[in-house]
Amino acid sequence: MRLASAWATTTNWSPATVPTTTVDCTIGSANSIPALAANVSCRNTTFQSGGTLNFASSTFELATYAALQVSSGFTFQNATTGTLALRGSTNQSINLSTAFPGNLIVAPTVGTVTESV
Secondary structure, eight states, rough: OOSBEEEEEEEGSSSSSOTTTTTTTEEOTTTOOOOOOSSSSSSSSOOOTTTTTEOOTSSSSSESSSEEETTTTTTEEOOOOOOOOOOOEEEEEEEEEESSSSEEEEEEEEOEEEEEE
16 A cells, blocks of 8 residues: 555555565555656556556656556556556566556567457
8 A cells, every 4th residue: 555656665565665576566546646756667567446657747667577457447647758568577468458648668578478458
């Protein structure tokens, strides 16, 4: 659960660990609206219905290294120049039930990517 909008604050996450290539992240309706201030990464990324992520009108990238799940009803704010990327070194999956208005990069180093809509 997130308590404030600063992505890099450990106490905003449960457990108290900022997401990385080996740590999952989930943003849902009960969370504050996180704003990106740099490129970030998550192992599994889950955007739940009613949640919001603010790309701050930047070119920042959120890289996912396993599964990317975007539920219907998730909101991307100020994201037209931002990037969602799949950059894993194993098989990955992507499920986008909400359109992302920015750039989408699918560039795993090995493995396959499974898409569902």
